Amino acid sequence: MAFTQYREIFLLLQHRPFFYWIITIGVFVLTAVCWFLFIPADNQDSTLESLNITTSFEVPTGRYYQTDGRYHLDMSGTTQMKLPFKNLPESLSSYDFFVLSGLDSKQSINLFITAELLVSEHSAPVTFKQKLITHRQSINKLNEPWPSAVKISALALIVESEISLGFGADFNNEVSWQSIQLTDSNQINQSTQLFSELFAFVPLSYSSINIHNGENLFIYKSLLSWLAVWILICTGAFLIIKPAMNHLVMSIALAWFSAGLVYGSNFVQQASFNQQRFAGHDPYLNRIDQGLKDIANRIDKAIKSQSHYSSSNKILIIGGENFNNKRLKFHLLHHNVGIIGRDISQLKDHEYTNDYAVLLPPFNEACEPDSQNTAVTASSVVLKSSQFCLIAL
Amino acid sequence: MKTILFTIGYIVYFMGLGIGTKLMVLRFMGLETGQRRLSNLLSHGLFTGLLTHVLLLNSLQLLNTSNVLMLSVVTLAFLLCSSFIIYAFISGDGLHNSTHISHHQVITISAIVIASLVITWNSYYVPNLAWDSWTVWIARAKQWYHHGLGVTFVQPLTWLDSSDGLLNLSSHYPDGLSLIFYPMLFLSDYLKPVLLGFYLIIYGFLVLLMCNRLEKIAAPFYLRMLLVVVMYTTPLMVNHLLLPGYADLIMAIFILLIMLGLLDYNDQAKPSLRLLIIAYAVMLPLIKIEGWVWLIIFLFSHSFIMWFNMKQRLAVLSALLVIFLTWFLLGGLSLNTPFGPLVISPAEINLFNKAYLSFGFTNVTEAVINGLFWQFNWSILWFGLPFLVFYMVVLKHNKAQQVSHLFFSLAFLVILALFYLTPAAKYALDYTAVNRIFLQLMPCYIFLIFSMLTTLVNRTEPSKRLQTV
Numbered sequence: 001m002a003f004t005q006y007r008e009i010f011l012l013l014q015h016r017p018f019f020y021w022i023i024t025i026g027v028f029v030l031t032a033v034c035w036f037l038f039i040p041a042d043n044q045d046s047t048l049e050s051l052n053i054t055t056s057f058e059v060p061t062g063r064y065y066q067t068d069g070r071y072h073l074d075m076s077g078t079t080q081m082k083l084p085f086k087n088l089p090e091s092l093s094s095y096d097f098f099v100l101s102g103l104d105s106k107q108s109i110n111l112f113i114t115a116e117l118l119v120s121e122h123s124a125p126v127t128f129k130q131k132l133i134t135h136r137q138s139i140n141k142l143n144e145p146w147p148s149a150v151k152i153s154a155l156a157l158i159v160e161s162e163i164s165l166g167f168g169a170d171f172n173n174e175v176s177w178q179s180i181q182l183t184d185s186n187q188i189n190q191s192t193q194l195f196s197e198l199f200a201f202v203p204l205s206y207s208s209i210n211i212h213n214g215e216n217l218f219i220y221k222s223l224l225s226w227l228a229v230w231i232l233i234c235t236g237a238f239l240i241i242k243p244a245m246n247h248l249v250m251s252i253a254l255a256w257f258s259a260g261l262v263y264g265s266n267f268v269q270q271a272s273f274n275q276q277r278f279a280g281h282d283p284y285l286n287r288i289d290q291g292l293k294d295i296a297n298r299i300d301k302a303i304k305s306q307s308h309y310s311s312s313n314k315i316l317i318i319g320g321e322n323f324n325n326k327r328l329k330f331h332l333l334h335h336n337v338g339i340i341g342r343d344i345s346q347l348k349d350h351e352y353t354n355d356y357a358v359l360l361p362p363f364n365e366a367c368e369p370d371s372q373n374t375a376v377t378a379s380s381v382v383l384k385s386s387q388f389c390l391i392a393l
Numbered sequence: 394m395k396t397i398l399f400t401i402g403y404i405v406y407f408m409g410l411g412i413g414t415k416l417m418v419l420r421f422m423g424l425e426t427g428q429r430r431l432s433n434l435l436s437h438g439l440f441t442g443l444l445t446h447v448l449l450l451n452s453l454q455l456l457n458t459s460n461v462l463m464l465s466v467v468t469l470a471f472l473l474c475s476s477f478i479i480y481a482f483i484s485g486d487g488l489h490n491s492t493h494i495s496h497h498q499v500i501t502i503s504a505i506v507i508a509s510l511v512i513t514w515n516s517y518y519v520p521n522l523a524w525d526s527w528t529v530w531i532a533r534a535k536q537w538y539h540h541g542l543g544v545t546f547v548q549p550l551t552w553l554d555s556s557d558g559l560l561n562l563s564s565h566y567p568d569g570l571s572l573i574f575y576p577m578l579f580l581s582d583y584l585k586p587v588l589l590g591f592y593l594i595i596y597g598f599l600v601l602l603m604c605n606r607l608e609k610i611a612a613p614f615y616l617r618m619l620l621v622v623v624m625y626t627t628p629l630m631v632n633h634l635l636l637p638g639y640a641d642l643i644m645a646i647f648i649l650l651i652m653l654g655l656l657d658y659n660d661q662a663k664p665s666l667r668l669l670i671i672a673y674a675v676m677l678p679l680i681k682i683e684g685w686v687w688l689i690i691f692l693f694s695h696s697f698i699m700w701f702n703m704k705q706r707l708a709v710l711s712a713l714l715v716i717f718l719t720w721f722l723l724g725g726l727s728l729n730t731p732f733g734p735l736v737i738s739p740a741e742i743n744l745f746n747k748a749y750l751s752f753g754f755t756n757v758t759e760a761v762i763n764g765l766f767w768q769f770n771w772s773i774l775w776f777g778l779p780f781l782v783f784y785m786v787v788l789k790h791n792k793a794q795q796v797s798h799l800f801f802s803l804a805f806l807v808i809l810a811l812f813y814l815t816p817a818a819k820y821a822l823d824y825t826a827v828n829r830i831f832l833q834l835m836p837c838y839i840f841l842i843f844s845m846l847t848t849l850v851n852r853t854e855p856s857k858r859l860q861t862v
Contacts, residue, residue: 202769209523209632210829211768221767228776245853246613249846253619259772260626271515278518283583285520312556326528333532334539338552338560
């Protein structure tokens, strides 16, 4: 009997890969289960009920309405909205989770909650601000000092458009959700929260693609640390059990795919965001850019119609290297164009012959008849509109 | 459809130029053309074509040619190259060896094509948002397109006082990348779609070359497929494909090409391969200023390993150390020349007021660690670094591998030194540069990791066979 047992173990040992996978997959599943299902020990049996605050905030009339079980916030013509909550109990600190369900938006948005916190009875109030996850199911654990605050007041939700590259003025879509709730950890399912954080949309930063906009990438750190430790365990198991190397490579591939799942989900979200955002498929970066192209066309026409026109005439765009100036310059590159100076007074320092200056807001005020600025005389204004002013130097 | 045709036409132009130049140069020098497999011929043709194109247009810039003359010369060069290729083909020289295409190759190429299509699906609707692309590289190409290739670019103060010269803030940058983009403007005013196609194709050919090289060192098929997956799912590299028009990925491609060239040369020391490596090395400083740094590191690594034996290397290292210590203790070199000050001291470097760099320590550890590990940029890639270092040090490698290892290690250390010791620290701290600079080493690093895995898989293979017997 004993001999047969030993023989069986010996036979099993022949199957090194089998052992290797039993151990490593075992560790993988076990740690994943612990991570996803582990609920922090809470000795108090909480009887706290979730606080539904979907309709408890103040909004300008006509901006917030309900259809098909969803609440819509109309953001037309604005890039930021502060929505102060009213009639909330003062003892909010036991509600340490802020949950936005069914969040949807055609634009890239940032959400924050802000509040005034009193950490102890005698201290001065501190301002609390936390960025919220912009995922369909946005479950946010509220950071310190929220849970330990004695009194919480002036709670507000801030909705703002992602303004990189001047997308702000383009923001005319609505944001919608099913419900907003304040709740505590007992009501929150750990795995739902983790999924919400892992698969939250971290959009590409268009102005510098070398970083991602997500400030809250703590969850990604946890995921990668977990996978790194697992690969280390796999390497240990590999050195002890000595299966063929390809099994270790497969483990590495598995770790790559686990992290890749998160990236893949983000990639798909980025794709659908891009398709909605740039559905028109035109070459302009945004509507501001399109407006700048129109301005460039008008400047081009005005300059070419001048009697002393030559392609070497300089066009100076005044006001520094910001997005608007840079794009206008880009659209005028067929001229001898450049962005110069931070303000209009610099024009006085040089001699110009048949050159032009373009003044975008706020510098175009200098072209107004009642302007105090002596750099621009009424006779030098070639073209003027509410958006810009072209002067001959 | 028009975009696809334009892109393919553009790539065919570079390939024709590259393969034609290669054949002509080798024939002229009386060297053997060295037949290779079709995919290698096309890829190297494409990449040498880029260099030929840049050098050709650089010379035309000197002659201050008009756009029409430039187009005629370029067309003529392409036709000349094409005729030479056809002549070589007909005269039975054979451009490449066996036309047999293995089913592995078909699957690899299909995977690359599918990955490229997925990226196109994500990026197709996005306009040319890449900031550096439209402010620097395309802007310059557009200025040439409208004002002629020969125009000089000047900085703002010079521009205000001068009657000739166009304003371009990046007037000190090399012209290479803009020259590559420049002919695209004759096809369409809106570059983004062609740019996307161009980036995807050259990246695809690079991945194919990596797979071919791994196949040559007997990497199993699953490992090569994993390489394709990694190359197309590393977030930051994919970002540079999604928003094409930056220089870093192109730089990364040429760094890896040099490395692959060296490994090929180690297998078969053919003069044609040596020329190819030199061509790729020349391309580095034509793309970006930091190309000079990579070129110097490459030259050092190459000469250090290839020219000296162990004893001599120690002597060279000691000599370098002595020079460094003397320089450091004496407070460096400081000269006033008729061209301006020349200072190379531990506090600053000033080359005739043309290039200036001051030194000072900034602790950027947190930014570097965040950038390489915890940001959503590299997945688990950098966890492989300790294993790679261990592999480099413990195992015995051939000379070409040693050069690539030394190159990578030095380049890595130089990047760290740059961020810790120079004002570039501020770009590390705001997270805009750490990833971008490391990106330039990324394909090289990934290739080294996969070479390591291949070696390890192949080393344990025999023991596995013994077990099953």
